[in-house]
Structure formats: C-alpha cells, structure tokens
Amino acid sequence: MIILNGGSSSGKSGIVRCLQAVLPDPWLAFGCDSFVDAMPARMQESDGGIVFAADGGVSVGEDFRALEAAWMHGIAAMARAGARVVIDDVFLAGAGSQQRWRAALGGIGVLWVGVRCESAVAAGREVARGDRTTGMAALQAELVHAGVVYDLEVDTTRTESLVCARTIAAHLG
Amino acid sequence: MIILNGGSSSGKSGIVRCLQAVLPDPWLAFGCDSFVDAMPARMQESDGGIVFAADGGVSVGEDFRALEAAWMHGIAAMARAGARVVIDDVFLAGAGSQQRWRAALGGIGVLWVGVRCESAVAAGREVARGDRTTGMAALQAELVHAGVVYDLEVDTTRTESLVCARTIAAHLG
Amino acid sequence: MIILNGGSSSGKSGIVRCLQAVLPDPWLAFGCDSFVDAMPARMQESDGGIVFAADGGVSVGEDFRALEAAWMHGIAAMARAGARVVIDDVFLAGAGSQQRWRAALGGIGVLWVGVRCESAVAAGREVARGDRTTGMAALQAELVHAGVVYDLEVDTTRTESLVCARTIAAHLG
Amino acid sequence: MIILNGGSSSGKSGIVRCLQAVLPDPWLAFGCDSFVDAMPARMQESDGGIVFAADGGVSVGEDFRALEAAWMHGIAAMARAGARVVIDDVFLAGAGSQQRWRAALGGIGVLWVGVRCESAVAAGREVARGDRTTGMAALQAELVHAGVVYDLEVDTTRTESLVCARTIAAHLG
Numbered sequence: 001m002i003i004l005n006g007g008s009s010s011g012k013s014g015i016v017r018c019l020q021a022v023l024p025d026p027w028l029a030f031g032c033d034s035f036v037d038a039m040p041a042r043m044q045e046s047d048g049g050i051v052f053a054a055d056g057g058v059s060v061g062e063d064f065r066a067l068e069a070a071w072m073h074g075i076a077a078m079a080r081a082g083a084r085v086v087i088d089d090v091f092l093a094g095a096g097s098q099q100r101w102r103a104a105l106g107g108i109g110v111l112w113v114g115v116r117c118e119s120a121v122a123a124g125r126e127v128a129r130g131d132r133t134t135g136m137a138a139l140q141a142e143l144v145h146a147g148v149v150y151d152l153e154v155d156t157t158r159t160e161s162l163v164c165a166r167t168i169a170a171h172l173g
Numbered sequence: 174m175i176i177l178n179g180g181s182s183s184g185k186s187g188i189v190r191c192l193q194a195v196l197p198d199p200w201l202a203f204g205c206d207s208f209v210d211a212m213p214a215r216m217q218e219s220d221g222g223i224v225f226a227a228d229g230g231v232s233v234g235e236d237f238r239a240l241e242a243a244w245m246h247g248i249a250a251m252a253r254a255g256a257r258v259v260i261d262d263v264f265l266a267g268a269g270s271q272q273r274w275r276a277a278l279g280g281i282g283v284l285w286v287g288v289r290c291e292s293a294v295a296a297g298r299e300v301a302r303g304d305r306t307t308g309m310a311a312l313q314a315e316l317v318h319a320g321v322v323y324d325l326e327v328d329t330t331r332t333e334s335l336v337c338a339r340t341i342a343a344h345l346g
Numbered sequence: 347m348i349i350l351n352g353g354s355s356s357g358k359s360g361i362v363r364c365l366q367a368v369l370p371d372p373w374l375a376f377g378c379d380s381f382v383d384a385m386p387a388r389m390q391e392s393d394g395g396i397v398f399a400a401d402g403g404v405s406v407g408e409d410f411r412a413l414e415a416a417w418m419h420g421i422a423a424m425a426r427a428g429a430r431v432v433i434d435d436v437f438l439a440g441a442g443s444q445q446r447w448r449a450a451l452g453g454i455g456v457l458w459v460g461v462r463c464e465s466a467v468a469a470g471r472e473v474a475r476g477d478r479t480t481g482m483a484a485l486q487a488e489l490v491h492a493g494v495v496y497d498l499e500v501d502t503t504r505t506e507s508l509v510c511a512r513t514i515a516a517h518l519g
Numbered sequence: 520m521i522i523l524n525g526g527s528s529s530g531k532s533g534i535v536r537c538l539q540a541v542l543p544d545p546w547l548a549f550g551c552d553s554f555v556d557a558m559p560a561r562m563q564e565s566d567g568g569i570v571f572a573a574d575g576g577v578s579v580g581e582d583f584r585a586l587e588a589a590w591m592h593g594i595a596a597m598a599r600a601g602a603r604v605v606i607d608d609v610f611l612a613g614a615g616s617q618q619r620w621r622a623a624l625g626g627i628g629v630l631w632v633g634v635r636c637e638s639a640v641a642a643g644r645e646v647a648r649g650d651r652t653t654g655m656a657a658l659q660a661e662l663v664h665a666g667v668v669y670d671l672e673v674d675t676t677r678t679e680s681l682v683c684a685r686t687i688a689a690h691l692g
Contacts, residue, residue: 014644014648021215026236028240073250082242083243124537127536214650334470372562374558385545416598416601423595
C-alpha cells in the first residue's frame with residue numbers, strides 16, 4: 001500500500017495516475033476526493049460534514065470523521081484481501097491524520113510519501129485548474145506535512161509527475 | 174447496507190442521490206462506476222480488465238474479478254466499521270454476481286433492490302445522456318436480473334427517482 | 347435554428363442530445379451552460395457576472411449581459427454561415443430574454459420550443475442530479491416562460507426526452 | 520483576440536484559465552474541445568466527423584470542416600460585437616489551420632501565440648491526465664507548429680502556466 005500526502009494542487013492525482021501506468025501490477029486508487037464524492041451532497045457543505053470556506057480553509061465535522069474512520073477500515077480490508085492500493089490524501093491534521101491511518105491499517109505495510117510543492121507554484125496551478133477555491137493551495141502547502149513521517153518525499157515544483165512516480169516505484173523495489 | 178442492481182441507464186445513480194437526500198443519517202455511496210474509475214486507465218480497455226465493445230457488450234477479465242473481490246471485502250469492512258453504505262451495481266453475471274456479494278458480505282444485513290426499466294425507455298435515456306456506448310442499456314435491461322432475488326423492486330419507466338427512493342427508504346423502517 | 351427554453355432540471359440538455367441523434371444532418375449545440383463555462387471563473391460568482399444564491403435564485407450583472415449580447419451575435423453568425431444550431435437557454439427575463447435573442451438573430455428563422463416540467467417533478471430531478479443548487483428548479487419552472495411565444499411546447503413531466511425530441515424534429519419537417 | 524496553438528497536453532487550457540484570471544477585463548474562452556463537445560455524439564467517432572485513432576492520430580472529415588468554418592465565423596462575429604475572446608486550438612494542418620482562421624477573422628486583430636512543450640514532457644503529462652489517448656501529445660508536439668507564424672511563443676516545459684499567461688498578458692499592452 002502507498003499513501004501520498006500533500007496539499008491541494010501539489011500534484012498528487014497526476015502522480016497517482018502515473019504510478020498506475022508505470023507499475024506492472026494493477027493498483028486501485030482512492031483518496032480524499034473520491035471519499036468526499038461518496039458522501040451525501042448535503043454533507044459537502046455542512047457543519048457535520050466538510051466546509052470549504054471562501055478563503056480556502058477546510059474544516060470537517062464529527063459525522064465526517066466517523067464516516068472517514070469506517071472508510072479507512074474498508075481501505076485496509078481491501079489491502080488485506082489482496083488488492084494493491086494507492087491513496088492520495090490531504091492530512092489536514094498533519095501527524096494526527098497519519099495516526100488515524102495507522103490505527104485503521106493495523107500492521108499493513110505502507111510506503112508513506114510526502115508530496116511537496118512550493119506554495120507560490122501550487123497557488124499558480126490552482127488558478128490554472130480553475131475549479132478549486134482560491135487560497136486552498138497556499139494554506140495547505142506546509143500545514144499538511146506538520147509532524148508527518150515519510151519513507152520518501154517528492155517535490156513537484158520543478159519535477160514532472162511521471163518522474164516523481166518513477167522515483168516512488170523504484171522505492172517499492 | 175443497500176445494494177441496487179440494474180442495467181445501464183436504468184436510473185440507479187439518480188435513486189442513490191435521492192436516497193442520500195431523503196435518509197436522515199449520512200450514507201456513503203459506492204458502485205461499479207467508482208470502482209472502474211479506481212482501476213488503472215489501461216485496465217479500462219484491456220483483456221484482463223473491462224472491455225466496452227462497440228455493440229454495448231461489456232466483458233471483464235481475471236484481473237478485474239480479483240480486484241473486485243478485494244473491493245467487495247473492503248466495502249463489507251466499511252459497513253462492519255459502522256458506515257451506512259449504498260451500492261449501485263450492474264450484475265453482469267446475474268445470480269452469480271449476487272453470490273459474489275454474499276460471499277464478501279458474510280452475515281451483514283442487506284436490502285436487495287432491483288431497479289427495472291423497460292428496455293426501450295432505458296435505450297432512449299442512454300441517447301439523452303450522450304456519454305454511454307449505444308446498446309448497453311438494451312443489452313443489460315433483462316440480463317442483469319436473471320436469477321437475482323430481491324427484497325424490493327422499483328421500476329423507473331414511469332416513476333421518478335425521488336419516488337423510487339422514498340419507496341426504498343420506507344422499507345428500511 | 348432551434349431555441350429551447352426551460353427552467354433548470356426541466357430536461358433541456360437531454361432533449362438536445364436526442365435531437366442531435368435523431369436529426370439526419372449534424373447540428374451544433376450551445377447553451378447557457380457552455381456560455382457560463384466560457385466566462386472567467388471569477389465572473390461565475392460575482393456582482394458583474396452571475397450569482398447562484400443559496401435559495402436557488404440566479405442573478406446576472408452588466409458584464410454578463412454585455413458578453414451575452416456578443417455571444418448571441420456570434421451564434422447568429424454561425425447560423426448565417428451555414429451551421430445548423432440548437433440552443434438551450436433559461437430565459438431568466440422571460441419575454442425580455444426572447445427579445446434579446448430576436449435582436450441578435452435579425453431575420454434568421456427560428457423554431458421556438460418551450461420545455462415544460464411540473465415544478466415538483468423538476469425539483470425531484472434536481473435532487474437526483476445532485477450537482478445543482480437546491481431550489482433553482484422550482485423557482486424557474488414558471489418564471490422562464492412568462493410572456494414567451496413558442497412554435498411548439500413539450501412537457502417532460504411524463505414524456506421521455508427522446509419522444510420530445512422526435513416531436514420537435516417532426517416540426518422541422 | 521488571442522489564439523493559442525499547441526499540441527495535446529502542451530498546457531493550453533491552463534494558460535487560458537490563468538489569462539482569464541490575470542487580465543482585468545473579462546475574456547470569453549472557446550476552443551477545439553468546446554467545439555467538439557458541441558457536435559453530435561455520433562460525429563465524435565465517424566468518418567465525416569473526428570476520429571481519435573488508437574495510436575493517438577486524429578483525423579477529421581468534410582462535415583467537421585464545414586461546421587468548423589461556420590464556428591470560426593461565429594467566433595469572429597463575437598469579437599466584432601465587442602467580446603474579448605481567447606481561443607485554444609490544435610492546428611492539425613499547421614499553416615493551413617492558421618490560414619482558415621485568418622479567412623474567417625477578416626481584419627480582426629489577433630495575438631498569435633505558440634504554446635510549445637518538449638515532446639517527452641507533454642507525453643508524461645498525458646499519462647498524468649489519464650483521460651487522453653496515449654500518443655496524441657507526442658504525435659502533435661511538432662506537427663501543429665509547421666509553418667505557423669506567431670507574435671509570441673511560450674514554452675511550458677519548464678515554465679508554469681501562470682508565468683506564461685503573464686508573458687502573454689504583457690504583450691497585449
């Protein structure tokens with residue numbers, strides 16, 4: 001199992017698609033975006049769910065946390081049942097988020113990958129995407145890495161997604 | 174847990190979104206579409222993965238079945254961990270598909286719902302959607318229900334998604 | 347040229363795709379959605395652009411109107427240059443919107459089609475789509491038809507998109 | 520009016536969104552993608568329309584060319600009616616494509632911008648996007664620039680979209 005953590009617009013999804021292309025075995029890709037899509041529409045803008053503030057801030061409530069914990073247990077079970085799984089997530093709680101994953105995964109082996117991108121560059125890519133709340137990229141660029149321990153870090157500021165993916169694939173050996 | 178089964182363009186996704194809106198508790202929605210999205214792009218048109226033929230036929234290979242089994246175990250684990258989960262699926266193997274779900278779910282209680290739609294109407298909705306291979310709706314309309322046992326059936330031919338969702342919600346008690 | 351007018355979630359887009367499928371000649375489809383997509387992201391939530399209020403209300407500003415007028419002239423020029431064009435629009439200003447189109451189109455022949463859908467049914471389909479502000483369908487259901495003169499009206503409440511499209515195609519005769 | 524030309528995955532769309540963000544006046548964005556979306560679904564895989572071959576090759580037929588000519592005339596009319604318009608296109612016929620635009624635009628002033636990207640880098644970004652036929656980026660990287668005359672060229676190989684957009688905006692004066 002591979003878990004990528006990085007801020008919004010740091011390039012996680014592109015790396016995931018490249019990983020799926022370069023790794024010879026089939027890997028399933030899930031992440032915070034597909035998890036949020038699975039929630040009821042009303043939770044995507046509510047106190048108990050997830051709120052995207054106008055300044056780019058993101059906050060989540062108790063219902064969100066409860067569903068997320070169950071979802072993490074489900075992902076762990078897929079891995080235990082034999083699927084290769086790559087996750088891209090945004091550790092809004094930094095080390096606390098990593099701890100949540102560890103609790104759900106039990107003893108499953110994980111390659112922890114930090115995806116860095118300079119704040120100004122991520123903010124520019126956010127503009128280029130055009131579908132994200134302005135400010136999220138800058139707010140999250142450092143925050144999500146606070147206290148997190150990685151096996152490997154990649155930086156998309158000046159390195160293409162495919163090159164980052166090959167670096168990660170080489171670590172899986 | 175709720176599992177909806179119906180052919181392409183029978184209206185499953187609309188019913189799922191309405192269910193998430195009318196049920197007071199938050200339900201997570203997953204299904205064959207989000208599962209296929211999680212696969213590597215190359216498996217979405219390959220012998221070992223899933224192939225959408227020009228006539229609307231769909232066939233899946235061994236790699237697909239192996240990943241699907243792991244995915245089903247993961248969904249079961251989410252439910253066991255406390256999440257309410259609604260699935261929309263296309264039982265290409267009819268009763269065989271239902272059997273695969275039963276094997277993965279163990280003793281978890283499931284409301285099995287058949288989603289019917291007259292073949293000609295589903296084929297027309299396929300045209301209106303514009304993003305599906307022409308012919309899938311007609312080919313699957315009967316096929317996916319062969320030998321499947323339901324707690325409840327709804328028919329979208331002349332009944333709106335929201336009304337079908339309310340019927341299903343009422344069955345949950 | 348064909349112009350369809352109807353409220354949000356009344357089924358215009360589905361009818362357009364069916365029209366493109368049943369008409370033997372190729373028709374180009376444009377509409378208010380593709381026009382809004384062409385605007386800068388910042389105008390999609392601003393006073394001068396278009397604002398989608400939480401209650402489903404939609405208001406547009408001066409910059410929007412100016413760009414829209416130029417866009418309408420461009421659509422007219424495509425038709426004059428020989429393209430068959432079908433438009434789906436939401437006449438927020440009712441007869442005033444129709445007048446704007448007439449001014450832009452000059453003498454080009456248009457088949458004006460009203461797309462009706464009972465308010466409660468459109469509101470239910472809005473829930474089933476899951477990606478629209480709740481309330482838009484109900485607010486617009488009557489409003490957009492105020493004072494508009496049609497060659498033909500279709501009602502999607504109990505008639506499929508493909509059947510509506512065939513009715514419209516027959517009128518082109 | 521601004522016309523950007525570059526191969527698939529060279530970064531045109533990102534530059535367009537950044538241009539819309541950095542330019543103080545509102546600019547409308549259209550391009551080959553939105554034009555293809557406007558065509559009937561059946562033309563998106565047919566001899567008279569547009570065909571995306573498995574090797575990444577793209578060919579277009581007579582019906583496509585006829586509709587495209589009308590569309591170009593429409594875009595010209597929008598500009599003449601006062602709209603600022605930015606186009607991103609793929610000049611499959613190189614200088615011939617530029618000539619088609621010139622014929623449609625008459626005397627309208629255009630800033631012609633070439634968007635370059637090294638073939639290998641564009642091919643990697645194609646993998647990272649995951650939704651394009653593999654091979655298109657490499658096949659088009661040089662081909663689309665053959666014989667085309669530009670006012671300005673940008674290269675996204677090692678320069679971010681936002682920086683390219685600022686360079687273009689500076690040229691507008």
